[in-house]
Amino acid sequence: AQSVTQLGSHVSVSEGALVLLRCNYSSSVPPYLFWYVQYPNQGLQLLLKYTSAATLVKGINGFEAEFKKSETSFHLTKPSAHMSDAAEYFCAVAGDTGTASKLTFGTGTRLQVTL
Amino acid sequence: GAVVSQHPSWVICKSGTSVKIECRSLDFQATTMFWYRQFPKQSLMLMATSNEGSKATYEQGVEKDKFLINHASLTLSTLTVTSAHPEDSSFYICSARWGQAIGAFFGQGTRLTVV
Numbered sequence: 001a002q003s004v005t006q007l008g009s010h011v012s013v014s015e016g017a018l019v020l021l022r023c024n025y026s027s028s029v030p031p032y033l034f035w036y037v038q039y040p041n042q043g044l045q046l047l048l049k050y051t052s053a054a055t056l057v058k059g060i061n062g063f064e065a066e067f068k069k070s071e072t073s074f075h076l077t078k079p080s081a082h083m084s085d086a087a088e089y090f091c092a093v094a095g096d097t098g099t100a101s102k103l104t105f106g107t108g109t110r111l112q113v114t115l
Numbered sequence: 116g117a118v119v120s121q122h123p124s125w126v127i128c129k130s131g132t133s134v135k136i137e138c139r140s141l142d143f144q145a146t147t148m149f150w151y152r153q154f155p156k157q158s159l160m161l162m163a164t165s166n167e168g169s170k171a172t173y174e175q176g177v178e179k180d181k182f183l184i185n186h187a188s189l190t191l192s193t194l195t196v197t198s199a200h201p202e203d204s205s206f207y208i209c210s211a212r213w214g215q216a217i218g219a220f221f222g223q224g225t226r227l228t229v230v
Contacts, residue, residue: 032217043208043223051217090158094218101147101212101219105158
C-alpha cells in the first residue's frame with residue numbers, strides 16, 4: 001500500500017529564510033507525488049506534482065521539490081520564506097491503487113513564518 | 116487550473132437531520148470524484164470514490180448507508196450525510212479529475228457542524 005510520511009508536524013522559519021518541508025513516500029509502483037497547501041477553512045491548492053518527468057519540479061509561489069528515488073523522498077523547498085507562506089502543507093502519493101488521482105495524504109506540516 | 120466548487124461552505128444542522136453537500140466541476144467534465152473527510156488538525160482521509168453513472172466505492176470503515184454519494188452527471192457529485200450526529204461534524208472536501216489525468220483538483224471544502 002502507498003503511504004507518505006511527513007517529518008515534523010510544525011516548522012517555524014524566519015521571513016526570508018529557507019523553507020524545507022520533508023516528505024518520504026512508500027509505493028510499490030513508480031509513484032506520482034504531490035504537494036498541496038491549505039489555508040484555514042479552505043480546500044487544497046496544488047503547489048506542484050511529480051509525474052516521472054524531470055526529477056526537479058517547480059511549482060507555484062516559488063516552491064520546488066526534488067524527487068529522489070534512492071531516498072524515497074520528495075522534499076519541498078523555497079529559498080526565501082514570505083509571511084503569506086504560513087499555512088498547512090500536505091504531501092500526497094498516488095499510483096499504487098491503479099489510479100493516478102486517488103491520493104494518500106501525509107499528516108501535514110504547519111509552516112509558521114516569523115518576522 | 117480547473118475549478119471545483121463545493122456548496123455550501125459551511126452548514127449547521129440539528130442532530131438526526133440529513134445534510135447534502137454538492138461538488139461541481141465548473142469548467143471540465145469530472146469522470147471521477149473523490150470525497151475526503153478532515154478532522155481538526157489532521158490529514159485528509161479518503162471516504163469514497165465515485166465515477167459518473169455508477170455506484171460509489173467506499174473505503175474500509177466508511178458507512179455507505181450513512182454517507183450517500185451520488186454522481187449523476189459529469190459535473191456534479193453530492194454527498195448526503197444521513198441522520199447526522201455530532202461526531203459527524205468535520206470538514207468535508209471533494210476533488211475531481213477528468214479522464215486519465217494525474218492528480219485532481221479540490222473544492223474549497225464544507226464545514227459541517229451537527230448540534
